[in-house]
Amino acid sequence: MRNSDVYRHPQYYAIGYRWNTEAECDFLEACLKRFGPPQARRLLDIGCGAGRHLLALAKRGHEMTGIDLSPEMIGFVQDTARQEHLSVTAAVGDLRHLAVTGTFDAAYCFMDTFRFLLTNDEILAHLRAVAERLVLGGLYLADFWVPSRWDQIGSEIHQWEQTEGGTTVRVFYLQHPESADPVAQTFEDELVFEVVEDGQTQTIRGGRTRTRLLLPQEFRALVSASGVFETAGTYGDFDLSGPFERDTLSWRMISVLKKP
Numbered sequence: 001m002r003n004s005d006v007y008r009h010p011q012y013y014a015i016g017y018r019w020n021t022e023a024e025c026d027f028l029e030a031c032l033k034r035f036g037p038p039q040a041r042r043l044l045d046i047g048c049g050a051g052r053h054l055l056a057l058a059k060r061g062h063e064m065t066g067i068d069l070s071p072e073m074i075g076f077v078q079d080t081a082r083q084e085h086l087s088v089t090a091a092v093g094d095l096r097h098l099a100v101t102g103t104f105d106a107a108y109c110f111m112d113t114f115r116f117l118l119t120n121d122e123i124l125a126h127l128r129a130v131a132e133r134l135v136l137g138g139l140y141l142a143d144f145w146v147p148s149r150w151d152q153i154g155s156e157i158h159q160w161e162q163t164e165g166g167t168t169v170r171v172f173y174l175q176h177p178e179s180a181d182p183v184a185q186t187f188e189d190e191l192v193f194e195v196v197e198d199g200q201t202q203t204i205r206g207g208r209t210r211t212r213l214l215l216p217q218e219f220r221a222l223v224s225a226s227g228v229f230e231t232a233g234t235y236g237d238f239d240l241s242g243p244f245e246r247d248t249l250s251w252r253m254i255s256v257l258k259k260p
């Protein structure tokens with residue numbers, strides 16, 4: 001499996017993906033309050049990227065640990081934590097072979113990172129490995145892209161832009177429908193960053209990565225088959241006010257799993 005080359009540029013990732021971070025942290029804290037163990041504060045960020053949730057939650061007083069496959073991302077998290085005088089643990093690690101030590105009140109895997117688990121066996125092994133690290137009553141939150149229309153499965157394009165200081169990052173998320181394997185339920189997608197800085201524009205192509213097409217009912221069945229979690233709820237757009245359903249469809253379905 002190859003990782004997208006855009007993840008070798010955490011300084012641009014941090015700008016391009018900053019948009020909804022505080023609201024996503026609010027959602028996580030609301031889930032801890034509603035479903036989690038009392039006084040939950042030890043949190044594990046799986047696929048932490050440039051650390052947008054990890055660092056924000058550390059500032060809110062949580063005890064944070066993060067792993068990510070990209071050494072550049074982990075270096076960026078460590079440097080930022082040092083500059084901001086935050087004490088966090090961040091290490092290179094693979095969500096397919098979770099090797100973290102310690103016990104956590106909750107874990108989360110945000111921004112579609114869960115779809116790097118390509119097979120049912122990888123998903124089941126991952127769920128069991130996460131559950132092993134959680135206290136009884138601990139939570140696992142994971143979000144992943146859900147197709148908005150059947151006739152567009154694997155052919156969506158999303159784009160947005162964010163500016164910080166003098167740098168603008170345009171993010172393009174592209175799916176390649178011709179790469180779809182209907183048996184394995186995988187397809188290739190790609191991230192491209194267009195960075196405008198000091199009057200210059202550079203394009204960073206992440207290259208194609210193979211990801212899983214995972215559907216809500218199937219995910220629920222896998223969670224149940226794992227034997228280690230129950231589904232406390234599924235939500236769209238980090239909104240706890242109602243369940244994820246056809247009328248509230250968003251491109252990110254967030255599942256809240258609880259270790260019974």
Ligand SMILES: C[S@@+](CC[C@H](N)C(=O)[O-])C[C@H]1O[C@@H](n2cnc3c(N)ncnc32)[C@H](O)[C@@H]1O
Nearest residue numbers: 007047048049068069070094095110111113116
């Ligand atoms: C879309 S980013 C999400 C980052 C962060 N969770 C966020 O919400 O901004 C996906 C991240 O997953 C990481 N990643 C990809 N494959 C991975 C794997 N097998 N194990 C751990 N991290 C992985 C990438 O390096 C990247 O930082």
